[in-house]
Amino acid sequence: MSERSLTGSALLINDVGLHARPSVKLTQLAKRFGARIEFARDAAGPWVDAKSPVKVMRFKAAKGETLHFRANGPDAAVALAAILALIEGGFAIDGEASPQQLER
Amino acid sequence: MANVGIVIVSHSPKIAEGAADMVRQMVGDSVPLAWTGGNSEGGLGTDVAAIIAAIDRAWSDAGVAILVDLGGAETNSEMAIDLLDPARRDKVLVCEAPIVEGAVMAATEASGGAALDAVRRTAEELSPTGPAS
Numbered sequence: 329m330s331e332r333s334l335t336g337s338a339l340l341i342n343d344v345g346l347h348a349r350p351s352v353k354l355t356q357l358a359k360r361f362g363a364r365i366e367f368a369r370d371a372a373g374p375w376v377d378a379k380s381p382v383k384v385m386r387f388k389a390a391k392g393e394t395l396h397f398r399a400n401g402p403d404a405a406v407a408l409a410a411i412l413a414l415i416e417g418g419f420a421i422d423g424e425a426s427p428q429q430l431e432r
Numbered sequence: 433m434a435n436v437g438i439v440i441v442s443h444s445p446k447i448a449e450g451a452a453d454m455v456r457q458m459v460g461d462s463v464p465l466a467w468t469g470g471n472s473e474g475g476l477g478t479d480v481a482a483i484i485a486a487i488d489r490a491w492s493d494a495g496v497a498i499l500v501d502l503g504g505a506e507t508n509s510e511m512a513i514d515l516l517d518p519a520r521r522d523k524v525l526v527c528e529a530p531i532v533e534g535a536v537m538a539a540t541e542a543s544g545g546a547a548l549d550a551v552r553r554t555a556e557e558l559s560p561t562g563p564a565s
Contacts, residue, residue, distance in 0.1 A: 352458045352540050359544030381540040382557040 333398040336408050337371070338415035346389040350419040355381045357414055363401030365411065371396045378411070436542040436551045437464035437490035439498045440535050441483055441505045443476045445469035451499070451532045459539040466490035478505045483512035487524060495523035495548035497555065499535045523548065529555035 340346060346354070358365045358378035366375035369389065375398065376383050389395060395415060399408045438455065442448040448469035455465055466489035471477030483498075490496050498513075500506045506526055513524045525548065527534055534555040541554035 348536070349458050352536065355540050356459070356543055359546075379544070380557075381537045381554055385537070 333400045334404045334408050335371070335396065335398045336412050337394050337396045338412045340389055340391050340393050340395060340415060342418035343391055345391045345393065346384070346387055346395070348385065351385045351387070352381065353414065353419050354411070355379060355384045357411060358407070361399075361401070361403045361407035361410075363399045363404040363407045365397065365399045365404075365407055367395050367397045369393065369395070434492045434494050435463050435545060436494045436538075436548050437466070437487075437492040437496040438535055438539050438542060439483070439486045439490045439496055439509075440465075440467040440469075440531065441478055441486070441498055441509050442467075442469040442501045442531060443478060443505060444501075447501065447531070451535045454532060455535050455539045458536055459543050463539045463542045464490040464492050464496075465539065478508045480508050480512050480515065483509055484515060487512060487516065491520075493523075494542075495525070495551075497538050497542070497548060497551045498524065498526045499529060499531045499538060499555065500526055501531045525552055527552050527555040529558050533558050 342350065344350065355378065365378040367378050368375045376387055378384060397408055397411055440448045440451045442451070448467035452465055452467040466486040468482040468486040472479045487496050498509045500509050509526050513521055516524060527538060537558060538551050538555040541551045
């Protein structure tokens, strides 16, 4: 990707981290955008395609880890904002309770 | 365009239904989904007519991806595909992938509007050898 990529990071706050359900949600959200969206544990990479269900599922990040994102494309800014919001919100979508909220 | 449909075919109706439950819970309702399991006598096995009926329930003009468990589930699914009208036959395929993980991954890919080939490739990424082609 070019140096015009937008970047951002978010802390995984939900108890299960990037497990099965959150992985699916992240992939589904990423797929709504035209931008190329990648993420990594380290701001230097290695980068993983956020639109690949299998690669996201294999990533296995735990609560407390920070995920770094980079997005490239016409809707990169909106995409990045939506994804960071999803993670910072503990993966609750459309008012649905996150697993963490359900436990409380 | 409609999303690709997913059909789950297991020897066991419990496995098929359980895998379908996981798809619904994790991926949501945006993907046509059907399951079938057990033979016509109610035992463990698969049934060609039941597989055809499941393909009909999950039908999408974008195509249908079938996830199977063992041997007969695959051969009976292929037989079911052969019995579809020629116009529909080319839009249905069996994924070489583990049934539960494959169904969830295929449905996740399908929920983003991916084409049938991309749905299959995603499911087959789970196999030790990766996508068949």
